Amino acid sequence: MTDRNITGIMEFVLLGLTESPHLQRALFVPFFLIYLITVVGNLWLIALIGSSSQLQSPKYFFLSHLAFLDFCYSSVCIPKLLVNLLSERKVISYTGCILQFALFSMFLTTECFLLAAMAYDRYMAICKPLCYQVTMTTSLCLRLVAGSYLFGCVTSLTHMGSLLNLSFCGPNIINHYFCDIPVLIHLACSDVQRNEILLLIFSGIMAITTFLIVISSYFSILLTILKIPCPQGRYKTFSTCASHLTVVTLFYATVIFTYLCSNYAHPSDWAKIVSVFYTLLLPILNLLIYSIRNREAKEALRKMIQRKILAQ
Known part of the structure; x- marks a missing residue:
């Protein structure tokens, strides 16, 4: 108990992405628009899957939870980033x-395991x-x-418990735009x-294990696709799986780089840029790849709009 946080530090200063006021204001509009599309798009997707009878399958059950997680973990840190882009006192x-780190860790870890579950679902659908x-x-x-969700909660609570046992006596400046555990433990x-x-x-076991599950699943899918006799069917299946694998690989690559490869004692601008990629850009990429390009989702949306029009 003597190591528990007994210092007078009551707040941390977030340096953010850049110290240039002009660049901060320039970044606000595109970041806000991307975040707005992410929020509206993922909430729309959850509502669409929940209300459409033709989307009641394991694939869309997992997809609705992916949309929920993308909405949650981007909402943990992006609103604070947007506020700080326009604020002098960050x-x-x-x-x-x-609390910000605990929630972010929970949602991010949960998404890693959910992506592995989704890869297994696609493996069973295509290979067996x-x-x-x-x-x-x-x-x-x-x-x-x-x-x-259980793995996400356990990981988050474990890290949060270890952080609460640390003492912070200064400095209180975080060279990042949100609170992340590697930065905090070095303070x-x-x-x-x-x-x-x-x-x-x-981080190592979670990221590498789930990534291997994803890679092995999609490798088996690739081998199965190559056996499809119809070139058109082979191209369609390969195109869909290739886009899924690209987004998933980018997600894991950025997470592994952030937590296992970068020097968080002195974070570089590259580390912060990579963090922006998986906190802001990947959620909207997931929305694009998994739903907007999805024929069944677009058909379900068309039927929903038709029902609304006829009901009037």
Whole structure:
């Protein structure tokens, strides 16, 4: 208990993406528009899947949770970034900082496991179609999603508990636009070896294990696609899976770079740019790849609009 945060630091200063006032104001409009599209688009997708009978399948069940997670983890840090882009005093309270990281960690970790579950679902649908309905039952889908959220909560609570046992005696300047654990543990005055080990274990095992599941699933899918005799069917399936794999690979690559490869004791501008990629840009890419380019989702939207028009 003697190591618990007993210092007088009540807030942290976020340096943000840039110190240039002109660039900060220039970034606000595109960042705000991207975030607005992300929020509206993902909430629309959740509502569409929930109200459409033709989208009641494991694929869209997972997709609705992906939309929810994209909405949540981008909303944890992007609104604060937008406020700070227009504010001269870029501060966040100690409690707010810890809570921001805890929520971000929970949603990000959950999404890693959910993407692995989605890859497994696509593997069963394409590689073992005869067993798909028997294997991907409602019970299994619920367990996979519940397990993803459980891993996310456990990871978040573990890191938050370790952070609350640290003492912060200054400096209180965070060279980032949101509170992340690698930055926080390098600002602590107490021994952080335990925190660094936990970060390496949780981030390393979680990211690499789920990424291997995704890669192995899509590799099996690729082998199956090559056996499709119809060139048109082969191209269509390959195009869809290739776009999914591209977005997923970018997500994991940026997360692995951020938590396992970069020097967070002295974060570079590149590290912050990479963070912008997976907190702001990837959610809207997921929305584009998984829904707007999805024929079934567009057809469900068309029928919903027709019902609304006829109801009037």
